[in-house]
Amino acid sequence: MAAPETVPYGIPLDRETVFDPPQALMALHREAPLRRMRYYPDGAEGWLVTSHRLARKALADPRFKSRLTAPVKVPVPVSGIEDYAGLEGELPVTPGAFIEMDPPDHTRLRRKLTGVFTVRRMRQLEPRIAEIVDSRLDALEAAGRPADLVAEFALPVPALVICELLGVPYADRDRFEADAAVVFTMDAGAEEKGRAWESIGGFLAELAAAKRAEPADDLLSDLAADAELSEAEVAGMAVLLLIAGHETTAKMLALGTMALLENRDQWELLRERPELMAGGVEELLRYLTIIHTGLIRQAGEDFEFEGARIKAGEYVTVSVQTANRDEEHFIDPDTLDVTKDAKGHLTFGHGVHQCLGQQLARVEMRTAFAKLIERFPGLRLAVPAREVPMVTDQNFYGVAELPVTW
Amino acid sequence: MKIIADRGLCASAGMCALTDPEHFDQDEEDGRVVLLADEAEDCDTDVEDAVRLCPSGALRLDR
Numbered sequence: 001m002a003a004p005e006t007v008p009y010g011i012p013l014d015r016e017t018v019f020d021p022p023q024a025l026m027a028l029h030r031e032a033p034l035r036r037m038r039y040y041p042d043g044a045e046g047w048l049v050t051s052h053r054l055a056r057k058a059l060a061d062p063r064f065k066s067r068l069t070a071p072v073k074v075p076v077p078v079s080g081i082e083d084y085a086g087l088e089g090e091l092p093v094t095p096g097a098f099i100e101m102d103p104p105d106h107t108r109l110r111r112k113l114t115g116v117f118t119v120r121r122m123r124q125l126e127p128r129i130a131e132i133v134d135s136r137l138d139a140l141e142a143a144g145r146p147a148d149l150v151a152e153f154a155l156p157v158p159a160l161v162i163c164e165l166l167g168v169p170y171a172d173r174d175r176f177e178a179d180a181a182v183v184f185t186m187d188a189g190a191e192e193k194g195r196a197w198e199s200i201g202g203f204l205a206e207l208a209a210a211k212r213a214e215p216a217d218d219l220l221s222d223l224a225a226d227a228e229l230s231e232a233e234v235a236g237m238a239v240l241l242l243i244a245g246h247e248t249t250a251k252m253l254a255l256g257t258m259a260l261l262e263n264r265d266q267w268e269l270l271r272e273r274p275e276l277m278a279g280g281v282e283e284l285l286r287y288l289t290i291i292h293t294g295l296i297r298q299a300g301e302d303f304e305f306e307g308a309r310i311k312a313g314e315y316v317t318v319s320v321q322t323a324n325r326d327e328e329h330f331i332d333p334d335t336l337d338v339t340k341d342a343k344g345h346l347t348f349g350h351g352v353h354q355c356l357g358q359q360l361a362r363v364e365m366r367t368a369f370a371k372l373i374e375r376f377p378g379l380r381l382a383v384p385a386r387e388v389p390m391v392t393d394q395n396f397y398g399v400a401e402l403p404v405t406w
Numbered sequence: 407m408k409i410i411a412d413r414g415l416c417a418s419a420g421m422c423a424l425t426d427p428e429h430f431d432q433d434e435e436d437g438r439v440v441l442l443a444d445e446a447e448d449c450d451t452d453v454e455d456a457v458r459l460c461p462s463g464a465l466r467l468d469r
Contacts, residue, residue, distance in 0.1 A: 060463060114418030114437030119427075343425070344459060352417040354461035359420050 006031065009038045011048065011075040011294055011317055013392065018385060019259055019288060020334065021321045025050070029322040034306055039073035039315055041081045046073060046315035047308070048294075052326035052346065054306060055318045059350040061305070064297035064316055066353060067093065067102050075317040076293050079187050094197065096229075096236020099353060102300075106352065109237060112226065113356060116165075116219055122359040125165075129364055132160045133371045141375075146382030149402040154254035155246070157368055161360070162245030166238060167218025168207060175203045180243040184394040186293065197239060204242065205235040241357070248290065249361050251391070251398030253368055256284045258388065258402055260369070261381055263336045270338055271373050280338035281365045286345035287336045289321040292397040295349060320346040376406045407446055408468040409453065411439045415464035425459055426452040439464060 012024035020026075028035065033051030038044065049058050058064055070087040093100050098109040115121075140152040159177070163170045182188050182196035208224040208231065215221040219241070223234045260267040270280050294317040299310045310316070323346050325333040331340065348355035355361070372379070381388070382403035389400040409429060418437030422430035429452075431440040446453040448469070457465040 060461070111418070111436050115433070115435045116437075117420070118418070118432040118434075118437045119420045119423040120432065343455060348419075350461045352462050354417060354419045354421075356419075359424065362424075 007036045007038055007045065008048070009043065010040055010077060011037070011319060013076060013292065015392075018262075018388075018390065019336070021289070021292070021325060025319065025322055026325065029319070029326075034308055037075065037317065039075060040077050041074075044071075044073055046317070047310065048075075048317050048319065050319045050322040052323040052329035052344075055320060055323035055346055056350050058297065058305070058316060058318050059295065059346070059353075061351075062103070063300055063303050063305075063310075065102050065300040066100055066106070066297060067091075068100070068296075068298050069313065073315045075296065075315075076186050079189055081190070094236050095232035096234065096238075097240055098237070099240065103352065109229075109233065110352075110356065112223065112229065113219075113237070113241070116222075117356055117359055119359050122363045125161075125360070126363055126367060128164070129161055129367050130371070132164075133157055133368050136160075137371060137375050145405040146403045147405075149257055149404045150250070150254045150399060151401070153368075153372070154257070154402070155250040157253065158246040158249035158361075158364055161364060162242060165219055165245075165360075166241060167211065167216050167220040168204070168238075168242060172203070176200045176242060180247055181394070183243055184247055184396060186393055186395060200239045200242065201232075201235040204238040205231060208234050208238065245357055245360070247394075248357075248396055249364050251290045251396045252285065252288065252361070252365060254402045255288050255290065255398045256365070256369065257372065257379075257404075258381070258385070258399060259284060259288060259336055260373075261379065261404075262385055266336055266338050267373065267379075270369065271377055274370055274374075276338050277366050277370050278362075279340070279342065281362060281369065282342040282345060283336065283338050283340050284365070284369075285347040286324045286330070286342040288397075289324045289345075289347050290396045290398055291347065292321055293317075293395050294319045294321075320349070376404075379404055379406045381405075407448055409441060409444050409446055409457075410466050410468055411441050412464045413438050415462050417462040417464070419461050421459040421461060422456040422465060426450075426456040429453050430456055 012022040015022050029050035033054050035048050036045050037048035039046050049055050069090050098106045136153045136157050140147055143152050160170055179196035179200050183193050211221040212224040297316050299312055299314045301312050303310050348358040382405040391398045391400050416438040423432050429443050431442050433440050
């Protein structure tokens with residue numbers, strides 16, 4: 001493939017509208033689905049993939065690695081990148097953090113959890129999730145008009161669910177919620193992120209030790225009792241589940257609600273035809289694609305990919321948000337339409353790293369949106385949409401607050 | 407057509423069991439694919455979707 005003229009510096013992040021990817025990123029996608037891109041901090045060249053077909057292909061290709069080696073390059077400007085300077089070879093891997101690993105290390109740890117997150121097991125949780133959703137809808141109503149949907153509903157629902165599944169007391173959320181936000185803040189710097197991770201890990205290691213002595217019926221007890229896992233691995237896996245398990249779904253619940261309120265016909269459709277909810281959730285996942293900084297991999301060897309010569313050590317950023325707006329894969333991709341067939345969206349990724357908790361996220365979102373619409377059919381924004389504060393400095397895009405009334 | 411599942415490649419994402427529960431289930435222990443039937447009608451779009459959506463390339467159809 002002939003390289004296009006433009007070599008952008010990093011992945012464009014500045015949006016013109018609330019729900020659409022940046023126009024600059026869409027323009028790059030229309031020009032070429034695979035191109036050179038310059039990376040921070042020093043402008044070194046790597047790759048950017050934007051189409052649905054190539055995103056799928058790249059994420060399924062084992063020659064693109066998740067275990068990164070120095071020197072570290074990133075597709076977004078971050079202040080702490082110099083913390084990695086001086087490192088050589090493979091970067092130190094956080095014990096238990098299997099998203100940073102490749103097979104067979106990744107496989108060994110992921111398989112410890114996959115039996116828990118099956119479609120069937122997650123459906124069995126539905127009645128309990130419904131109770132949690134109902135209790136947060138009571139809290140929303142009790143907060144009075146106007147209320148912040150993020151604080152009363154979107155954040156507590158997935159936090160309560162993952163805490164209960166893991167066996168972490170929700171009352172202790174002060175010990176992990178602020179640190180979890182730091183881990184996902186792009187500009188936080190490697191040292192600060194490391195400290196935040198360690199702090200959550202320390203809390204969960206303490207809890208795991210207690211459960212080792214006195215097991216309960218929860219996931220952390222099961223992990224703690226597993227002789228094949230080290231204590232550090234148990235803590236690392238628990239951190240991953242805890243933070244990935246609520247930041248993501250929380251962002252989707254709030255931004256999804258805003259998208260339905262701003263596309264009122266879609267809200268009304270889901271209210272009149274609740275059977276559309278399963279497909280509606282897939283469409284919201286596709287349309288909103290909250291992972292706006294892309295998925296990052298690194299070439300483990302020299303190879304040819306779609307006519308391009310990829311060199312060992314080069315980074316590739318897979319832009320799932322443009323892939324999910326790809327006209328070659330989705331009909332009328334820039335319109336939110338809950339009746340659309342959105343199957344095949346890449347919001348949960350693709351390849352062996354595809355989201356472990358996706359079936360839990362689906363059950364949470366279906367239940368939460370359905371009950372929210374049923375209980376507050378007249379819900380509306382309490383401020384003009386342009387005044388809703390957006391979160392743009394984290395790896396997941398979303399709203400910081402969502403003032404609503406009814 | 408015949409459905410072929412490679413449990414060695416399976417990443418237990420559950421896309422097959424979600425998309426086509428008539429043909430696919432997940433192992434209780436590790437979530438890996440379990441075939442409930444290894445034959446499907448030629449025009450069965452659910453089974454085709456399930457195979458297409460598999461993230462790890464563990465499924466294929468032999469026509």
